[in-house]
Amino acid sequence: MDLSFFLTVLAQTLSIYTVVLVVRVLLSWFPNLDWGNPLLAALSSITDPYLNVFRGLIPPLGGLDLSALIAFFALQLSGSLLNQLALSLSPSFSSFQ
Numbered sequence: 001m002d003l004s005f006f007l008t009v010l011a012q013t014l015s016i017y018t019v020v021l022v023v024r025v026l027l028s029w030f031p032n033l034d035w036g037n038p039l040l041a042a043l044s045s046i047t048d049p050y051l052n053v054f055r056g057l058i059p060p061l062g063g064l065d066l067s068a069l070i071a072f073f074a075l076q077l078s079g080s081l082l083n084q085l086a087l088s089l090s091p092s093f094s095s096f097q
Contacts, residue, residue, distance in 0.1 A: 007086035014079040018072065021047050025068050 024047040027033060027040070035044055054067035054074075 002089075002091075004086040004089040004091075007082045007089070011079045011082035011086065014075055014082070017050075018075050018079070021050070021068070021071065021075070024051075028065075 020043065024043055027043070033040060035041060051068060051071055054071045055065065058067045058070060060066070
């Protein structure tokens with residue numbers, strides 16, 4: 001396995017995590033959900049540690065949790081950087097330079 005493959009897999013994992021995070025944020029709009037449900041509890045345990053990092057930086061404003069926007073931006077930026085790095089390390093890409 002080469003490094004570009006590893007970086008691509010890592011970037012794809014971040015993309016999947018972004019989808020999981022979107023589901024978590026959308027479900028937070030429904031206050032009557034039972035977060036004791038095993039599926040929702042698992043979703044919360046996967047996403048809350050990452051979101052809590054950004055919640056510590058930006059407190060909720062008027063009931064809106066804007067920290068999720070920063071969290072999405074950070075994930076997208078990281079995934080984009082990993083994809084670009086993987087592409088630059090790819091043997092087929094470097095032969096065109």
